[in-house]
Amino acid sequence: MFAVCSLSQKFRQAWYESAITPVFTRLPALVFLIAFVANPGLAIAQDAKITQQFAANPDLDVPFAKSNPHISSSPATYLGRPVGTDFQLADWKQVAGYYQKLDQASDALLLQNAGKTTEGRDLLVAVISSPANLARLPEIQRETKLIADPRLGTANDRQLALTQGKPIVLISLSMHSDEPASTEMGMQLAWLLATSDEAPWREIRENVVVVLIPSLNPDGVDHIVSFYRERVGTPYEGAALNKLYQFYTGHDNNRDFFSLTQKEARLMTHLLYHEWKPQVMWDAHQYGAGTRERFFVPPYRDPLNPNLDRDVVAAINLMGTRAVADMTRAGHSGIATGIGYDNWWNGGNRSVPARHNMVGILTEAASVNIASPVFIKPSELKDPLQRPEYLPSNQFIHPWPGGWWRLQDIVNYELAFAKSMLSSVSREPRFWLETTHAAASRAISDGHGNGVRGWIIPAQQVDRHAIRRFADILLLSGIELHVATKPLLIDGRNYSAGSIVIRRDQPYSRHAKDLLELKGFPAGEKPYDVSGWALAHLFGLRRVEVLGDLPDDLQPVTTADEAIRGMTIDARIAAGDRQTLSIRDSGSWKALAAALTRGEAWEVAIQGKLAGLMRPASTPFGMEEATEKVTISRLPRIGLYAPWTASMDEGWLRWVLDDAGIPFVTVRNEMLKAGELREFLDVLILPDVTSKTINEGRAPGTIEERYAGGLGPDGILAIDQFVKRGGKLITTEGSAAWAISQFSLPMENVVTSKDAEGFSCPGSVLRVTPVKDPLTAGLPDSIPMMFSGSAAWQVNEGKSGKANPSQLKTLASYPENNLLLAGFIARPEVLAQKGAWVEARVDAGKIHLFAFRPHYRAWSQGTFPLLFRAILLP
Numbered sequence: 069m070f071a072v073c074s075l076s077q078k079f080r081q082a083w084y085e086s087a088i089t090p091v092f093t094r095l096p097a098l099v100f101l102i103a104f105v106a107n108p109g110l111a112i113a114q115d116a117k118i119t120q121q122f123a124a125n126p127d128l129d130v131p132f133a134k135s136n137p138h139i140s141s142s143p144a145t146y147l148g149r150p151v152g153t154d155f156q157l158a159d160w161k162q163v164a165g166y167y168q169k170l171d172q173a174s175d176a177l178l179l180q181n182a183g184k185t186t187e188g189r190d191l192l193v194a195v196i197s198s199p200a201n202l203a204r205l206p207e208i209q210r211e212t213k214l215i216a217d218p219r220l221g222t223a224n225d226r227q228l229a230l231t232q233g234k235p236i237v238l239i240s241l242s243m244h245s246d247e248p249a250s251t252e253m254g255m256q257l258a259w260l261l262a263t264s265d266e267a268p269w270r271e272i273r274e275n276v277v278v279v280l281i282p283s284l285n286p287d288g289v290d291h292i293v294s295f296y297r298e299r300v301g302t303p304y305e306g307a308a309l310n311k312l313y314q315f316y317t318g319h320d321n322n323r324d325f326f327s328l329t330q331k332e333a334r335l336m337t338h339l340l341y342h343e344w345k346p347q348v349m350w351d352a353h354q355y356g357a358g359t360r361e362r363f364f365v366p367p368y369r370d371p372l373n374p375n376l377d378r379d380v381v382a383a384i385n386l387m388g389t390r391a392v393a394d395m396t397r398a399g400h401s402g403i404a405t406g407i408g409y410d411n412w413w414n415g416g417n418r419s420v421p422a423r424h425n426m427v428g429i430l431t432e433a434a435s436v437n438i439a440s441p442v443f444i445k446p447s448e449l450k451d452p453l454q455r456p457e458y459l460p461s462n463q464f465i466h467p468w469p470g471g472w473w474r475l476q477d478i479v480n481y482e483l484a485f486a487k488s489m490l491s492s493v494s495r496e497p498r499f500w501l502e503t504t505h506a507a508a509s510r511a512i513s514d515g516h517g518n519g520v521r522g523w524i525i526p527a528q529q530v531d532r533h534a535i536r537r538f539a540d541i542l543l544l545s546g547i548e549l550h551v552a553t554k555p556l557l558i559d560g561r562n563y564s565a566g567s568i569v570i571r572r573d574q575p576y577s578r579h580a581k582d583l584l585e586l587k588g589f590p591a592g593e594k595p596y597d598v599s600g601w602a603l604a605h606l607f608g609l610r611r612v613e614v615l616g617d618l619p620d621d622l623q624p625v626t627t628a629d630e631a632i633r634g635m636t637i638d639a640r641i642a643a644g645d646r647q648t649l650s651i652r653d654s655g656s657w658k659a660l661a662a663a664l665t666r667g668e669a670w671e672v673a674i675q676g677k678l679a680g681l682m683r684p685a686s687t688p689f690g691m692e693e694a695t696e697k698v699t700i701s702r703l704p705r706i707g708l709y710a711p712w713t714a715s716m717d718e719g720w721l722r723w724v725l726d727d728a729g730i731p732f733v734t735v736r737n738e739m740l741k742a743g744e745l746r747e748f749l750d751v752l753i754l755p756d757v758t759s760k761t762i763n764e765g766r767a768p769g770t771i772e773e774r775y776a777g778g779l780g781p782d783g784i785l786a787i788d789q790f791v792k793r794g795g796k797l798i799t800t801e802g803s804a805a806w807a808i809s810q811f812s813l814p815m816e817n818v819v820t821s822k823d824a825e826g827f828s829c830p831g832s833v834l835r836v837t838p839v840k841d842p843l844t845a846g847l848p849d850s851i852p853m854m855f856s857g858s859a860a861w862q863v864n865e866g867k868s869g870k871a872n873p874s875q876l877k878t879l880a881s882y883p884e885n886n887l888l889l890a891g892f893i894a895r896p897e898v899l900a901q902k903g904a905w906v907e908a909r910v911d912a913g914k915i916h917l918f919a920f921r922p923h924y925r926a927w928s929q930g931t932f933p934l935l936f937r938a939i940l941l942p
Contacts, residue, residue, distance in 0.1 A: 127260055127483050128152075138263035141173035143255040151252040152479035155300050157439050158252065159293040160189060160286045166255050167194055167282055174262040175199045176273055182281075182335045186315045189286040191335050196261045196278040201234055208234050208277060209344070215501050216345040216425070217575045218509045226505070235493050235500045236346040238279040239486070240336065240417055243322055245288025245313040247354035249433060249478035254282050256479065257486050268491045275494040279344050284332055284417070285321060288313030296438045303769070306437035310712045310775050316723040320716045320925060325420045326583060326603065328541050329723055329926045336417065341424060341546030341576065347500040348387070348427045348493060351418040352482055355408075358434030359444060361452040362402030362468045363481045365391045365431055368411035371593045375582040376411065376422055377507035383427045383500070384411075387492055392465065394488035400481055402468030404452040408432070410596040412589070414582050423579035424546065425507035427500070431485055433478045446470035508575040515573025522573075523584050524558065524612040525604070527566035530848070532637045533655030534607040534929045539568065539631035541603075542583075546576045549631050550622035559616045566634020569614075569622050584611060589832070589892035598831025598856060600891025601927065605833060605852040608652075608930025640678055648683045652846050654929060656682070657936040658729040664703035664940075665731065672845070672941065673697045680846015698842060698942055704750035704796070706939060707735040709803075711761050712775040717800070717921065718755040724923040724932055730939065737765060740783040745790040751939055752787065752795060754803035756921050762806050784810060791913035798938050801858055804917040811915065813876065813908055817859040818898055827898045831856040832891025836880045836904040836920075843879055843907070843937050851880070852889055853904070854928045859919040860902035880905040880934070905934060 128150055144150045146166045147158060158166070171179035171194075178195040185191055201208065211229035214221045221229075239257075241250040260269045261278055272278070283289050291313045299305050312318035317330060324333040340349065355364070366388035372381065392403050409430055413419055422428035436442050449470055451458045460467055493500050515521060529535050542549060549568055556563040570580055582601075589599035604611040625631045638650040649656035651672060660670055660682065669685035673694030683689065689697055708725070710718050725732055735752065745752065754762070765778030779787070788810065791797050799807045808815050818824055834855045838844040863876055882899040908915040916938040922931035 125480055125483075126266075127487065128256065128480075138173075138259070141170055141263060142259055143252075150476075151256045152249065152474070152476035154441050154474055154476070155439055157248050157293045157296060158255070160283070160289045163251060163255065163282055163289065164190065164192060164286075167192055167258065170194075170258060170262060176202070177258065177262040178202055178205070182339060184331065185285070185287050186331050187287040189290075191284070191286060191332065192282050193339065194258050194278075194280040194282065196258060196273070196280060197234070197276065198273045201274075201277055205277070208236075212236055212345045212347075215347075215505045216508055218505060218512065219575075230498060230501050230505060233497075233501055234275065234277050235348065235497045236277045236279060236344055237348040237350065237490060237493055238281070238340065238344060238346040240281050240284050240349070240351045242282075242289060243284040243332075243351070243417060244319055244353060245283075245285050245292040246309065246319075246438065247433075247435060248289070248292060248439065249354060249436075249475055250352040250482055251283050251289060252475065253352075253479045253482040253486075254280060257483060258282075260483075261490075268487060268494060272490045272494045275497050276490060278490065279339070279346060281336070281339075284336060285314055287315065292438065300440070304771055306440050307771050309714055310771065312714050312716065312719045314719075316719045318714060318716045318719055320720070322416050323597070323925050324415070325417055326415045326541070326545070326579075326601070327925065327927050328544055329727075334544060337420075337544050340421060340426075341544075346421075346426060347504045348429065348489070349418065349421045350429045350431070350486075350489060351416075353430065353432045354435040354478065355432045356435060358436070358442065358473060359448055359450050360434070361404035361407070361464065362434050362473070362477070363395070363400070363431065363485070364404050364408065364433075364452075365485065366429060367406050368409050368430075369406045369596075371410060371412045371590045373412045373414070373582065375578045377425060377510060377578065379503050380422055380425060380427060380507050381411065383503045384422070384429065387427060387429060387489060390492050391485050391488040394491075395481070395484045396466055398484050400484055401466045402434075402464075403466070404464045406463045407452045408596065410593075412593075412595060412599070413597045414579075414601060415597070420545070420579065423582055424576050425504045425511065425578070427503065429489065431482070433481055434473060436473055436475050436478065439475050441472055441474040443472050444470050511575050511577050512573050515571060515577055520572060520581065520585070520613050520615060522614045522618050523570045523580070523604075524556070524563055524614060525568035525570070526610055526612065527552075527564040527634055528636050529609060530637060530650065530652040531608050531655075531930070532632060532635060532653050533658075534609060534653075535568075535632050535635055536628045536655075537929060538604065538607050538609060540628035542570065542580065543626065543628060543631070545579060547580045548574045548576075549625050551625050551631060551634060553621070553623050556619065558614055558618070561612070563612075564634075564636075566636070568631055569618060571618055571622075585613075586833075586890045588888075588890070589830070591892065591894075595830050595892075598854075598891065600832040600889070602833045602852065602890035603927065605889055606854060606928045606930055608848075608852070638681070640681060647687060648681055650846070651680055651682055651933065651937070652848075654728070654932050654936075657933065657940070658727075660700070660940065661703060661728065661730045664700060667702075669699055669701045671697050671699050674842040674845040696842070700940060700942065703731070704939065705748060706730065706732040706751045706753065707739075707745075707749045708732050708753045709740070709755065709762075710734045710736060711757055711778070712737065712766055712771070713757070713761055715755050715757050715761075717757065720921075720923055720926055721753065721755050723926055724935070727926075728932070728936060730936070737777065737779055737783060740779055740786050743782065743786045743789070745786055746793050746795055749790065749795060751798065752790060753798045753939070754800070754806070756801040756803060758802045759806040759809065762803065791915060792911040794912040796914045796916070796938075798916045798918075798935070800918040800921045800923075804859065804919065807915055807917060811908070811910055813915075813917075814864045815861045815876065815903070815906065815917070816864050817919075818862050818902055819858075819860055824895070824898045826895050828892070828894040829855050829858075829896075829899075830892060832893055833889040834887050834893070834899075835883060835889060837883045838880045838905075839878060841877070841879055843941055850883070851930060851934075852928075853920055853922070853931050854924040855893075855920055856924065858921070860899045860904065861906055861917070861919060862902055863906075875909040877907045877909075878903045878905070879907055
């Protein structure tokens with residue numbers, strides 16, 4: 069059966085090569101096709117040669133290798149093909165089935181279920197080590213906790229743990245499901261680790277505990293594999309998925325590891341910082357079109373985040389440099405270091421562990437077309453150091469010459485890296501244990517130094533939901549929280565009982581410091597992702613740095629509910645009053661949406677001493693309480709536009725709305741093209757997508773006809789009529805630019821104007837200031853927000869349009885001074901006093917234009933209510 073499948077595959081592969089490569093490179097494939105038709109026996113011989121190529125790698129099993137006593141449990145035997153075979157991918161049922169089979173066949177593997185994914189699949193964990201190590205696994209985990217936290221046990225206990233403990237390496241595969249090679253590779257790696265008696269696999273099994281996650285996104289594995297299988301052999305082979313492969317985030321699932329919104333990120337975080345506490349963590353990825361390096365390994369490029377421990381950074385560099393030597397010696401070319409991926413950014417799967425005293429390793433392999441091979445001419449190769457010529461360097465020792473690049477090649481490179489990495493840990497187990505232990509000890513002692521000793525979240529806040537989410541994030545991340553049981557006097561200031569205290573003298577304090585401080589990004593550098601975050605500020609919380617001594621009689625808490633129990637949200641709301649809510653509390657919008665769904669009308673005070681509070685219309689505000697108020701009589705019918713290009717921003721919007729309990733329907737191009745939108749919508753939200761995506765969508769010929777194209781004239785006209793007839797359109801960043809153009813609004817984005825030369829603000833935390841208006845009632849004077857590819861608007865009174873300047877109302881703008889909170893900005897004066905949130909009236913309707921994304925990656929909890937106000941307030 070395997071031979072038949074393989075023959076068929078090689079026939080397809082030969083056709084594929086002949087179809088997409090130049091004539092002079094197609095000749096061998098054409099000869100093979102002729103030979104197959106004329107003499108099937110020749111094809112069998114050719115198939116045997118290809119099988120021998122697989123066998124050339126000693127770590128790749130071949131089903132015919134009868135000498136291997138464990139071949140019956142190999143991935144090739146189970147799948148009927150070698151891992152990494154062109155045009156073929158295993159779905160999650162097959163992947164999970166293989167690990168279950170290996171669990172039954174080997175006493176060196178223990179298969180566990182970490183929990184359910186977003187769509188309800190099992191997130192599997194394969195623990196692989198010698199039977200003796202697995203028998204004493206609880207003891208090894210206790211030793212690891214002593215190593216991770218030097219405050220535990222006695223000095224003798226810790227020394228014993230360093231002496232007899234086993235280093236733990238956690239391996240995370242295929243988080244990004246359109247990077248599927250590591251899913252295939254993981255099965256092979258698990259088999260070698262669990263069964264091979266050859267070096268170095270047997271030694272690794274004896275000296276190391278490997279915690280292997282077959283896929284951090286099983287949902288996406290099925291979505292990508294199903295989509296690819298349906299189209300392989302068609303003109304749409306390798307086309308991009310028409311939905312997000314992770315339900316809410318797609319590729320942005322690797323931007324969620326400090327905000328922890330998704331189930332998969334939360335499960336991984338628990339595994340890392342509560343259950344296993346590994347010394348080394350490897351996150352395997354692929355990158356883009358793959359015309360640069362074949363494989364990236366650390367060292368990372370500058371800038372270096374000052375919150376990373378020196379020993380951890382050195383160990384990361386050591387691990388990567390050894391891998392370059394091992395992989396190059398093994399014949400792998402095109403390996404680069406120190407390019408692309410910096411050591412500054414927090415929030416990724418490999419970067420957060422580095423703040424937890426772990427060696428966080430990222431590898432990136434050049435991609436193929438999902439599972440279809442690609443041919444890259446030498447002339448198409450680009451230098452990974454961005455030099456004009458493709459040449460060797462100290463960071464790119466042995467360039468790849470070009471040619472065919474296959475899924476099997478990625479599997480080979482990843483297996484070679486795994487062998488090098490695990491061998492490094494196996495050879496010097498105490499080195500890796502001591503690296504973590506020493507880093508944790510320094511983190512604790514730094515908390516007693518001359519700098520910041522900790523942070524206080526004062527008991528008087530405005531957003532209970534944000535505080536609870538913030539506390540939950542920190543606790544899940546392994547950060548210890550305490551609560552003041554009595555008033556505190558610290559650094560000359562008084563803080564009420566119930567305030568949350570985050571001490572710096574704890575093992576994972578580097579992560580807390582990196583999230584809580586306001587840190588500038590070095591000038592002259594370019595960030596890999598964003599340059600600033602400042603999570604407490606983005607959540608709209610007041611946080612205070614502590615320089616003096618913290619008291620010892622603080623109460624430790626282990627749950628978010630315990631942490632916020634003593635918080636006071638709005639003193640105007642009487643104790644026990646469960647009907648009056650503050651619209652500054654992001655959780656109040658969930659209660660409002662539920663009430664409106666039940667048919668209850670609510671009032672919002674917009675002026676007076678209770679401005680910013682809301683309550684049921686059945687118990688109205690008195691005139692002395694609210695001199696002006698608005699009534700929300702029903703829940704609007706809300707539509708969220710989702711293009712067939714699978715927008716991550718649309719996914720984040722869905723998460724924010726779902727989390728707030730605000731119901732909506734997903735609206736596709738065809739629904740808008742049908743016209744008469746007022747029949748089923750009151751509010752239409754467009755995510756941050758480009759004008760080209762909205763107007764044109766996916767190009768015809770790149771995907772089936774039903775998914776091709778954008779709104780076109782019919783859809784654009786339908787939205788125009790929707791607004792004119794009283795509908796509300798809400799736009800952010802890219803879609804706001806589209807609306808400005810389509811409705812000829814007299815607004816100009818100054819960021820893209822010729823006067824903005826030299827302006828730069830790469831993913832930073834800025835602030836905006838709201839104006840006094842019913843829509844901004846109760847907002848603070850200054851609101852932190854995330855500026856990432858964002859805009860700033862100047863109303864041009866000389867420009868004609870459907871809305872004149874008197875119909876435009878600026879609701880929030882960028883201040884003139886002290887604009888930057890965290891990150892970097894050059895020429896901040898470009899943004900000064902320009903619009904960040906503008907409302908336009910067009911005939912009977914309204915358009916809300918956000919220059920930024922108030923829902924940005926679900927990081928900016930403090931600006932969620934701006935979106936909710938635009939949706940729900942009249």
